[in-house]
Amino acid sequence: MLGFLALCLAFFSVVAPRFLSPGIFRSMAYQLPELGLLTLAMFVPIISGGLNLAVTYSANICGLAAAFLVKGFLMSAGWASVPAALVVGLGVGAGVGVLVGAMVAYVGAHPILVTLGAMIFLRGLGELLTRGGDISGMPEAFNFIGHGSILGIPVPMLIFLGAAGILLYIMQYTKEGFSIYMSGSNPEAAKYSGINVNKTLMLVYGLSGAISGLAGILMLARFNSVRVGHGDSYLLITVLACFLAGANPFGGFGRVLPLVVGLMSLQVVASGMNLLGASQHLSTAIWGGFLLLVMVLRSPFLNKN
Numbered sequence: 001m002l003g004f005l006a007l008c009l010a011f012f013s014v015v016a017p018r019f020l021s022p023g024i025f026r027s028m029a030y031q032l033p034e035l036g037l038l039t040l041a042m043f044v045p046i047i048s049g050g051l052n053l054a055v056t057y058s059a060n061i062c063g064l065a066a067a068f069l070v071k072g073f074l075m076s077a078g079w080a081s082v083p084a085a086l087v088v089g090l091g092v093g094a095g096v097g098v099l100v101g102a103m104v105a106y107v108g109a110h111p112i113l114v115t116l117g118a119m120i121f122l123r124g125l126g127e128l129l130t131r132g133g134d135i136s137g138m139p140e141a142f143n144f145i146g147h148g149s150i151l152g153i154p155v156p157m158l159i160f161l162g163a164a165g166i167l168l169y170i171m172q173y174t175k176e177g178f179s180i181y182m183s184g185s186n187p188e189a190a191k192y193s194g195i196n197v198n199k200t201l202m203l204v205y206g207l208s209g210a211i212s213g214l215a216g217i218l219m220l221a222r223f224n225s226v227r228v229g230h231g232d233s234y235l236l237i238t239v240l241a242c243f244l245a246g247a248n249p250f251g252g253f254g255r256v257l258p259l260v261v262g263l264m265s266l267q268v269v270a271s272g273m274n275l276l277g278a279s280q281h282l283s284t285a286i287w288g289g290f291l292l293l294v295m296v297l298r299s300p301f302l303n304k305n
Contacts, residue, residue, distance in 0.1 A: 001245055001261040004290075008265050012272030019272055026154065030147070032267045033160035034222065035234050035241075036260070037215035040167055041208045042238040043259055047171070048204040049184040049251025050104060050111030055212045055238065056231045057122035058096050062089040063216035063226035064126055067135040070142075079141045085220070089213040096122070097209020101202035126228035136225030146221030156218055161260075163214060168256040170207070180204055184251025237284075240291050241266060 012019040038055050045052040052058075066085035074081035096118070103114045148155045171177035179200045182190040187197050220226045245262035247254030266287055273283040 001258040001265065005261055005265045005268065008268040008272070012268065012275070016272055016275045019275055024271060024275065028264075028267050028271050029154045029157040030222075031271070032263060033154075033156035034215060034219055034231060035237060035267075036160040036263050037163060037211055037218060038231060038234050039238040039241045039259065039263055040163060040256075041211040041215065043242050043247060043254065043256070044167070044171075044180065044204050044208045044211075045111065045115075046239075046242050046247050046249070047184050047251060047254050048180050048201060049187070050201075050204070051115060051239070052097075052100070052205065052208045052212075053112065053115040053235065054096070054100065054118040054122060055208065055215075056235050057119050057126065057228070058093055058209050058212035059216035059219060060126050060226065060228050060230055061096065061122050061216070062093045062213035063220040063230070064129060064135065064228075065089065065092045066217055067138070067220055067226050068129075070138060071135060075139060078139060081139050082141050082145060085142075086214075086217055089217040090210045091213070093209040093211070093213025093216065094206045095209070097205040097207065097212070098202050100209070101205030104205065105198035105201040123228055130227060132228075134225045134227035138220065138224055142221040142224065146218065146224070156222065159214070159218060163211060164256055164260050167207075167211070171256055176200070176203060181252055184248075185253070237266070237287065240287055244287075244291050244294055 018024065038059065041055040041058075042052055066089045069088050070081045070085055074084055077084070100114055100118050103109055104111050107114075145155055145159075150158060171180065179190070179195045180203070182193065182195055183197050183200045183204075190197050190200075215231070216226070219230050223230065241263055242254065242259065243249060244266070245254065245259040247259070269286055269290075270280075270283045273286070274280070
């Protein structure tokens with residue numbers, strides 16, 4: 001992934017001379033975190049051998065819940081409205097995730113079917129609550145969260161890197177993270193080794209929901225509004241980014257750090273193509289082409305020969 005990132009940077013620095021300007025990198029640092037957080041939310045279920053198709057609509061519902069709270073009770077609270085919105089967003093996201101995890105663990109339904117049902121339910125609920133519209137007009141404190149910077153680093157990027165760092169610690173250095181990897185690699189062996197796989201699955205989807213909630217709060221701050229469908233186009237890209245960074249589609253293998261680097265590479269490609277005046281659809285096609293190329297390079301047949 002580091003080699004891929006370096007190659008992308010080198011290529012666009014040659015074909016687009018303005019690419020290495022500070023303004024371009026600053027723009028990328030504001031654009032990446034929303035997709036980045038949703039990808040982290042997708043990454044954890046993939047490691048467990050599942051999938052969470054409801055990440056974007058979970059983020060929407062969490063943003064709506066936070067916006068309802070702020071607009072109804074905290075418009076004059078200033079900075080106090082931010083932690084309150086954050087608690088609500090993370091709480092709603094974790095709650096939705098735990099319910100999904102319970103369905104996967106105790107009902108035995110396939111994660112794709114459960115999260116697809118959750119996605120449709122959350123979309124319908126959000127449209128019912130907003131009547132197809134949006135909620136906008138957050139306090140000024142949210143503008144700093146979405147568009148401010150600290151020591152020259154955009155706040156959204158700091159939030160994403162902080163979330164990635166916490167997730168890296170959980171996955172690599174805690175027994176809960178080890179249980180997630182074991183459950184994804186071999187659920188039966190995990191059970192015989194004393195791991196409570198059902199509890200682990202609830203943790204997996206609860207953690208995924210909480211990260212989705214954080215993404216929802218960030219999107220609320222970035223756009224100063226929230227509606228059902230924000231980030232809808234990110235869903236398949238989150239799956240692509242996970243597989244591009246080496247996550248095993250069958251679970252058990254994958255690391256957070258290559259995922260972060262892979263996301264940066266995708267953002268470099270998107271920004272570079274945009275600077276060249278290319279269509280956004282072409283960037284998406286190139287992302288898919290990269291995934292196909294990586295699959296070929298990692299194929300057992302090619303490595304055997």
